[in-house]
Amino acid sequence: MQPTTKKTNARQLTLDILRQIDRKNSYTDIALDRAFNQTHLNPSDRSLCTELVYGIIRHQRTLDTLIDQLGKKKAKQQPPDLRRILHIGLYQLRYLDNIPPSAAVNTSVNLAKEYKLNRLSGVVNGILRQYLRSSETDGDPLILPPNPIEKIAIQYSFPDWMIETWVQQWGEATTEQLCHWFNQTPTIDIRINPLKTTLETLQTQLTEAGINATPFPPLPCTLRLQGKIGSIQTLPGFHQGHWTIQDSSAQLVSYLLDPQPGETIIDACAAPGGKTTHMAELMGDQGTIIACDRTPSRLKKVQQNAQRLQLNSIQTILGDSRHLPQLINTADRVLVDVPCSGLGTLHRHPDIRWRQTPEKIQELSRLQQEILTQAAQWVKPQGTLVYATCTLNPTENQQIIESFLTHHPQWNLKPPSVHWLFSPFMTSSKWIQILPHEHHTDGFFMVKLKKG
Secondary structure (H helix, E strand, O other): OOOEOOOOOHHHHHHHHHHHHHHHOOOHHHHHHHHHHHEOOOHHHHHHHHHHHHHHHHHHHHHHHHHHHHOOOOHHHOOHHHHHHHHHHHHHHHHOOOOOHHHHHHHHHHHHHHOOOHHHHHHHHHHHHHHHHHHHHHOOOOOOOOOHHHHHHHHHOOOHHHHHHHHHHHOHHHHHHHHHHHOOOOOEEEEEOOOOOOHHHHHHHHHHOOOEEEEOOOOOOEEEEEOOOOOHHHOOOOOOOOEEEOOHHHHHHHHHHOOOOOOEEEEOOOOOOHHHHHHHHHOOOOOEEEEEEOOHHHHHHHHHHHHHOOOOOEEEEEOOOOOOHHHOOOEEEEEEEOOOOOOOOOOOOOOHHHHOOHHHHHHHHHHHHHHHHHHHHHEEEEEEEEEEEOOOOOOOOHHHHHHHHHHOOOEEEOOOOOHHHHHHHOOOOOOEEEOHHHHOOOOEEEEEEEEO
């Protein structure tokens, strides 16, 4: 879709996007992309809009608590547009240093008027100025409750149940470090295609294009991009298939499986194809990779990624991995990267913290167990399987593996083949649990199993 000539500014577009998220339950990244495709903004306004939308979604519980404490009505009792306008103002005052407080207040008041909330513009002015006065006299205007779970949840803007899960697992101090990490703007990792280029060549090309790209050891094919990047598709080498976006922790999954040239590999939940294409690269594009997914549109993304990276060893099967009996005893190695709650990617996908619930996670864990049980039947005797998630929830990780091993005594845990690559990430002799704040990557869980 071509951009329209609609005249707007960053804060107006921010409110429009937040409306889409609220009214149509849109995902943040999708709502942003759609808005940017339909409206022209200069680069600085585009950057501010992105910061505001992602930041407000991340911090909305903290912002709501401030409205509750500073206003006469609770945040959820305010008209929806007024609540989001207050979020826009408070976010600028609390989290952005490059915007003068007077500008944050005045633009928010004007936004209320522009969206036909003239009678409530005084509420916006009053709450924002009260926040400023309290900041000057009392320090942080946010009043936190004594309960440690609720305190962390409000301060860092997470649901109570999520904080409680992490505190039980790692304690309060680690949970706070984790929350702080998840509220930072994410970096972008790219994985070079060693069949087409080298790390040094691509780094030079990106540097010449004004992109800050640095290696991420010990991973041999990773560059981390920081700072302003612009449109991904315009970067050097993208259309030539020289690289693809993939977080460094996700890359470890394929290294753990350790596919070899000439083997038959099955990727049980392949879309959108990041790990599928990585395995093909590791095999020198020699052998067969069968990529499975039950959604046609998602499976098409696997095909598109394989085509862009010019990989020919990948075949696709449309179907539910719980119901593919034709694959029994056909694979040397199987990757089971199951659908999960995504709690290891909360800095990248802030919506997840508000969309997931304990009930949904219980449903996911049942699905994960079913997929693992079926996919294990695809492995030949003496073959290997890797189970992986991008979540930090033991219900979807350790408990799944412990249950599987209890009911399948012919399977055993197997250590990584490339010890030097995994040693920085090994937190257990049994499995790999990557904690974002420690390893500066997405959170991941992965374990390698061998069939007797």
